[in-house]
Amino acid sequence: MLEPTYQADVVVVGAGIAGLSAARRLTSAGVTTMVLEAAHEVGGRMATEKVDGFRLDRIGRLLSTAYPELRLTPGLDGLALSLFAPGVLLHSDGRHHRAGVQPGTRGARGALHAVRALASAPRPGPGPRRPVAVPGRQVSAPRSRTGAPLGTAVDQARLGAAFTKLAGTPVERLLARPEMPAAEALVARGLPARTIDGFLRPLLSALLCDPDLTTSSRSADLALRAFASGRLCLPEGGAEALPQQLARTLPPGTVHTGVRVTSVSTNSVTTAEHGEFRCGAVLIATGARAAAELLPGLRVPGFHPVTVVHHTTDEPPATGASLLLDADRGGPVAHTAVVSRVDPSRAPAGRTLVTSTVLGPHTPDIDTAVRVHLARLYGMSTARWETLGVHHTAEAVPAMRPPHDLRRTVRLLAGLYVCGDHRDTGTVQGALHSAHRASAAILADLGVGRPLHTADPVPTARAA
Numbered sequence: 128m129l130e131p132t133y134q135a136d137v138v139v140v141g142a143g144i145a146g147l148s149a150a151r152r153l154t155s156a157g158v159t160t161m162v163l164e165a166a167h168e169v170g171g172r173m174a175t176e177k178v179d180g181f182r183l184d185r186i187g188r189l190l191s192t193a194y195p196e197l198r199l200t201p202g203l204d205g206l207a208l209s210l211f212a213p214g215v216l217l218h219s220d221g222r223h224h225r226a227g228v229q230p231g232t233r234g235a236r237g238a239l240h241a242v243r244a245l246a247s248a249p250r251p252g253p254g255p256r257r258p259v260a261v262p263g264r265q266v267s268a269p270r271s272r273t274g275a276p277l278g279t280a281v282d283q284a285r286l287g288a289a290f291t292k293l294a295g296t297p298v299e300r301l302l303a304r305p306e307m308p309a310a311e312a313l314v315a316r317g318l319p320a321r322t323i324d325g326f327l328r329p330l331l332s333a334l335l336c337d338p339d340l341t342t343s344s345r346s347a348d349l350a351l352r353a354f355a356s357g358r359l360c361l362p363e364g365g366a367e368a369l370p371q372q373l374a375r376t377l378p379p380g381t382v383h384t385g386v387r388v389t390s391v392s393t394n395s396v397t398t399a400e401h402g403e404f405r406c407g408a409v410l411i412a413t414g415a416r417a418a419a420e421l422l423p424g425l426r427v428p429g430f431h432p433v434t435v436v437h438h439t440t441d442e443p444p445a446t447g448a449s450l451l452l453d454a455d456r457g458g459p460v461a462h463t464a465v466v467s468r469v470d471p472s473r474a475p476a477g478r479t480l481v482t483s484t485v486l487g488p489h490t491p492d493i494d495t496a497v498r499v500h501l502a503r504l505y506g507m508s509t510a511r512w513e514t515l516g517v518h519h520t521a522e523a524v525p526a527m528r529p530p531h532d533l534r535r536t537v538r539l540l541a542g543l544y545v546c547g548d549h550r551d552t553g554t555v556q557g558a559l560h561s562a563h564r565a566s567a568a569i570l571a572d573l574g575v576g577r578p579l580h581t582a583d584p585v586p587t588a589r590a591a
């Protein structure tokens with residue numbers, strides 16, 4: 128039981144990655160911190176379910192080794208990342224071709240914390256210029272909707288040059304571009320239809336969890352820049368590895384699970400189970416809707432719903448550790464991968480785990496539609512594949528429609544702060560970065576890390 132009279136400098140509401148990383152920054156600065164989490168486990172949306180020795184993420188996680196906060200967040204130093212094969216594998220007209228491979232980013236650039244993963248990373252799949260026949264399918268030249276072949280050396284050279292340029296473009300320059308929905312920006316920038324339909328549209332849909340590309344072009348540019356600068360990856364052992372790693376680095380007794388906060392003020396929180404807790408400041412690190420329940424008037428964005436389907440099969444598809452996208456958009460699956468090839472720890476020895484992500488609202492009998500689509504994508508029968516789990520999250524990712532404020536304020540009042548992916552970009556990077564900003568604002572208000580001058584605004588909360 129918690130002592131209702133317990134005092135902490137800061138109470139953090141929510142033990143997702145935003146709340147945990149903020150807590151880590153605060154405790155490292157000597158600020159006593161208590162994290163209250165409504166669920167019985169930490170991690171929020173980054174949960175991993177264990178079924179028959181498989182580790183099944185509730186989310187179709189795609190991280191990039193180029194997410195700056197994976198490097199900057201204290202406590203994530205030892206996080207092992209399992210790398211996908213370079214670029215992505217695109218399915219078009221019954222063929223696979225690899226695209227988006229950056230010669231300069233094949234290695235460990237940006238993967239400072241992925242040393243173990245790099246050492247054991249599966250060999251890259253077929254080279255970028257060689258189309259790969261889907262086993263069991265008739266081989267025909269891949270063609271875009273414009274009738275021209277896709278995945279040719281010219282396509283690869285064009286993309287390679289574009290990505291090299293993008294990776295070297297400063298973020299500020301990208302953010303200075305006119306803002307519009309990503310789908311419009313792809314056309315407005317004069318890109319060839321074959322590049323848009325054959326590569327950028329499926330890639331961006333997967334990265335943004337947004338099938339219609341209504342997302343702000345600025346957020347889309349940042350997602351493409353991260354793709355161009357690093358490697359797609361997964362936390363080794365499941366998405367939960369990331370929040371668990373953060374939780375382990377906190378002083379014992381910091382996190383309290385099974386405690387639901389029902390109201391907040393600048394110097395106290397009230398909980399459903401343990402009454403009131405007094406404190407110096409409160410940081411709300413819940414999802415957007417729960418934050419607005421605690422702070423009426425806080426903006427609630429729209430959301431992109433996501434369904435993740437896990438299968439196992441005795442006969443592994445031959446796509447190696449690649450992320451496979453469907454340029455033809457011939458079914459519900461946005462992206463799929465033989466995840467046990469990317470991260471063998473997610474399946475029992477000798478077993479195969481295929482994880483597929485469907486974007487959009489939940490539809491009945493999604494598993495059948497997914498199997499039919501996967502049979503086309505992998506070029507093999509999926510009739511005997513076993514379904515391990517189907518997870519639908521209606522409010523998976525906050526929508527980032529234009530005009531989208533990438534740095535929404537995290538300091539509401541001295542003593543009352545808010546962070547989470549809805550204050551930044553709807554990604555792991557955004558959640559961690561918002562926590563970085565919020566903890567900096569709290570420390571500044573507390574006067575921690577710098578001498579207090581008489582001209583300083585009087586903080587309402589102080590470090591002990």
Ligand SMILES: Cc1cc2nc3c(=O)[nH]c(=O)nc-3n(C[C@H](O)[C@H](O)[C@H](O)COP(=O)(O)OP(=O)(O)OC[C@H]3O[C@@H](n4cnc5c(N)ncnc54)[C@H](O)[C@@H]3O)c2cc1C
Pocket residue numbers: 140141142143144145146163164165166169170171172173185186187188189190333334336386387388389412413414417433434435520522523524546547548549553554555556558
């Ligand atoms: C299906 C899916 C796919 C995704 N795909 C990607 C992707 O490919 N790439 C990417 O970067 N990101 C992706 N994301 C987004 C990413 O998972 C989130 O941005 C990130 O996990 C958000 O973390 P958070 O800490 O802000 O919020 P959350 O993880 O939602 O944590 C909030 C916590 O607050 C707790 N809480 C809520 N109310 C209360 C209360 N009243 N009292 C106490 N505790 C409370 C909740 O239980 C929860 O643990 C995906 C998300 C989903 C669901």
